[in-house]
Amino acid sequence: MSNLKNLITRKFFAAGKLNRTFSYLLVIIGYLLLQSLSNAGALTSHFSSLLVPLTSYIVIAIALNLTVGFSGELSLGHAGFMGVGAFSAVIVSGLLTPYLPSAPLRLIVAMLAGAIVSAIFGALIGIPVLKLEGDYLAIVTLAFNQIIKTVINSIYLGYDNNGIQFSFVNNKISLGPGAVTILKGPIGANGIKRISTFTAGFVLILITLLIVYNLINSRKGRAIMACRDNRIAAESVGINVMHVKLEAFIISAALAGAAGALYGLNYSTLTPAKFDYNLSIMILVYVVLGGLGNIAGTIISTSILYILPEQLRFLQDYRMIIYAVVLIGIMLITNNDWFRYQLARLSRKLKRRRKKAKGGAGND
Amino acid sequence: MTFLQFLITGLSLGSVYAIIALGYTMVYGIAKMLNFAHGDIIMVGAYLAYFAMGKYNLPALVAVMISVLVCTLLGVVVERLAYKPLRKVSSLSVLITAIGVSYLLQNGAQLLWSSAPKMFTSIIPPNTIRLFDGQLTITHLSIFTIVVTLAIMIALTLFVNNSKMGKAMRACSEDKDTARLMGINVDTTISVTFAIGSGLAAIAAVLYASAYQSISPTLGSMPGIKAFTAAVFGGIGSMPGAFLGGLLLGVIETLVKGYLTTQLSDAFVFGILIIILLVKPNGLLGHKYSEKV
Numbered sequence: 001m002s003n004l005k006n007l008i009t010r011k012f013f014a015a016g017k018l019n020r021t022f023s024y025l026l027v028i029i030g031y032l033l034l035q036s037l038s039n040a041g042a043l044t045s046h047f048s049s050l051l052v053p054l055t056s057y058i059v060i061a062i063a064l065n066l067t068v069g070f071s072g073e074l075s076l077g078h079a080g081f082m083g084v085g086a087f088s089a090v091i092v093s094g095l096l097t098p099y100l101p102s103a104p105l106r107l108i109v110a111m112l113a114g115a116i117v118s119a120i121f122g123a124l125i126g127i128p129v130l131k132l133e134g135d136y137l138a139i140v141t142l143a144f145n146q147i148i149k150t151v152i153n154s155i156y157l158g159y160d161n162n163g164i165q166f167s168f169v170n171n172k173i174s175l176g177p178g179a180v181t182i183l184k185g186p187i188g189a190n191g192i193k194r195i196s197t198f199t200a201g202f203v204l205i206l207i208t209l210l211i212v213y214n215l216i217n218s219r220k221g222r223a224i225m226a227c228r229d230n231r232i233a234a235e236s237v238g239i240n241v242m243h244v245k246l247e248a249f250i251i252s253a254a255l256a257g258a259a260g261a262l263y264g265l266n267y268s269t270l271t272p273a274k275f276d277y278n279l280s281i282m283i284l285v286y287v288v289l290g291g292l293g294n295i296a297g298t299i300i301s302t303s304i305l306y307i308l309p310e311q312l313r314f315l316q317d318y319r320m321i322i323y324a325v326v327l328i329g330i331m332l333i334t335n336n337d338w339f340r341y342q343l344a345r346l347s348r349k350l351k352r353r354r355k356k357a358k359g360g361a362g363n364d
Numbered sequence: 365m366t367f368l369q370f371l372i373t374g375l376s377l378g379s380v381y382a383i384i385a386l387g388y389t390m391v392y393g394i395a396k397m398l399n400f401a402h403g404d405i406i407m408v409g410a411y412l413a414y415f416a417m418g419k420y421n422l423p424a425l426v427a428v429m430i431s432v433l434v435c436t437l438l439g440v441v442v443e444r445l446a447y448k449p450l451r452k453v454s455s456l457s458v459l460i461t462a463i464g465v466s467y468l469l470q471n472g473a474q475l476l477w478s479s480a481p482k483m484f485t486s487i488i489p490p491n492t493i494r495l496f497d498g499q500l501t502i503t504h505l506s507i508f509t510i511v512v513t514l515a516i517m518i519a520l521t522l523f524v525n526n527s528k529m530g531k532a533m534r535a536c537s538e539d540k541d542t543a544r545l546m547g548i549n550v551d552t553t554i555s556v557t558f559a560i561g562s563g564l565a566a567i568a569a570v571l572y573a574s575a576y577q578s579i580s581p582t583l584g585s586m587p588g589i590k591a592f593t594a595a596v597f598g599g600i601g602s603m604p605g606a607f608l609g610g611l612l613l614g615v616i617e618t619l620v621k622g623y624l625t626t627q628l629s630d631a632f633v634f635g636i637l638i639i640i641l642l643v644k645p646n647g648l649l650g651h652k653y654s655e656k657v
Binding site: 132143289318321324331 | 400450464
């Protein structure tokens with residue numbers, strides 16, 4: 001029994017480390033490859049325009065995996081955090097433009113602002129929401145997503161030489177000379193200075209990986225997973241379940257906010273309607289297909305599922321139908337008993353072969 | 365008087381939510397899955413009725429019957445092909461499959477019927493009843509909607525409480541394995557549940573489209589989400605809960621729109637949902653199951 005346990009723990013950590021190395025390698029090689037291709041002019045302009053959104057989707061997918069995969073809470077509202085981050089960043093960047101001309105510096109400040117505001121929202125939402133469980137938690141996060149979207153939809157913000165003007169629901173802003181409108185209610189933000197870069201996205205992914213891998217391999221991370229696996233058992237060994245879950249949720253929200261900031265500052269126009277539950281669901285699909293609790297898998301699935309449909313635009317209307325069929329197909333096949341049995345047999349066979357090869361080498 | 369006006373409008377809107385929520389809650393009660401494709405079945409139902417009435421000039425009643433029949437079939441086929449193989453796996457896989465089905469129906473509709481909205485003629489002539497010297501106007505459609513919903517609710521309650529199949533449904537929602545041991549055909553029971561839920565969705569579709577008089581491939585998503593909220597509101601898995609939740613949601617939405625703000629009405633509706641769930645974590649009429657250690 002202890003032998004078996006030993007084996008499982010050792011295997012788990014090996015897998016964890018392998019997964020970590022693989023994730024970093026994947027991101028770094030992917031970045032170098034795409035950046036050099038881009039510098040050589042080998043990428044079409046359409047493909048290049050997908051790079052920044054891709055990095056921000058990867059970050060938010062990893063953030064969502066922290067909530068769904070590691071913490072075990074089904075969140076259908078992460079697009080809300082992304083929206084909070086995006087619009088906070090747009091506001092901060094818009095207000096700072098006259099004072100902080102350096103674009104990279106402004107991007108950093110805006111992303112930090114996005115992360116912080118989103119973390120505050122994460123705490124505000126997490127405290128009541130995490131008391132609920134399962135599908136109730138899912139619907140409440142979805143509800144919060146809709147609320148956030150509706151509220152951003154009603155904000156009007158602008159400034160002129162006399163200062164900042166803000167109004168809610170009804171547009172009462174009347175700007176004088178030197179007017180700049182930042183948010184226009186349902187129309188969203190227009191004329192955003194596009195300061196996001198692929199390199200910034202790459203750095204954000206690296207920071208995200210650093211945070212998430214360090215968290216899940218720490219004492220706190222093990223507590224998070226213990227709460228997921230058995231709440232009552234975790235409580236009985238003295239883990240403060242609410243506290244631990246809330247911390248994971250806030251970190252996830254902050255990362256989603258930073259990803260949103262990167263995303264928002266990549267477009268010249270941004271509408272709040274973009275960040276509705278459909279986006280949350282899209283990201284959830286990336287996470288589930290990549291594997292719950294598997295970060296390398298999340299990176300791969302997000303890249304494939306985001307880039308592929310965009311590259312299949314020549315299929316026009318059939319594109320999303322194919323996507324839907326593939327989605328259903330993958331779920332049916334990977335959960336098929338026969339297929340699983342064959343997969344397990346194959347992996348056993350491979351392992352035996354590897355063992356044999358190792359054993360042979362040892363005997364020589 | 366305006367309050368009464370809003371109340372009746374709200375009850376009529378809430379009735380549509382209630383019918384959809386009944387479908388959600390029955391499916392959830394038995395299959396324990398969030399059927400994200402339910403809203404898109406509503407959309408299909410609306411289109412079927414539209415074509416039956418507009419293109420083939422069938423009478424409204426026949427059009428509704430065709431719509432109900434085809435949606436019932438669609439619900440059963442989707443359940444058999446997509447959800448049945450996944451009955452024993454994690455609920456998240458089923459959720460993703462349901463999302464896939466939703467994408468498929470939505471984009472299929474877009475391909476077949478184009479994404480441009482179509483005019484839907486109400487199945488009930490747009491006549492009104494005027495009361496109190498015209499201070500209170502009630503459309504025939506809202507009365508019809510409320511009556512239909514009440515009839516459905518009574519019929520469904522009788523069915524679930526008294527018929528053999530209803531008993532089987534209740535048994536399956538309690539414990540599938542024990543139900544199977546008692547000789548209940550669980551697969552058939554689940555299929556029948558999906559059939560009823562989808563048929564109800566078609567009825568809701570016609571009522572909803574009659575009220576808004578415009579249909580598009582994304583028609584189902586908003587009432588779908590609202591009805592889902594209504595089902596959770598009342599306690600998911602509970603039929604009276606879904607009914608109450610739907611009506612309350614419709615009334616609250618209309619009152620907020622009428623007295624406070626149109627723009628923020630969704631925020632209020634969802635905010636009230638959150639407050640209710642915090643006070644009663646299992647919804648208004650949901651069961652509380654205590655966890656055994």
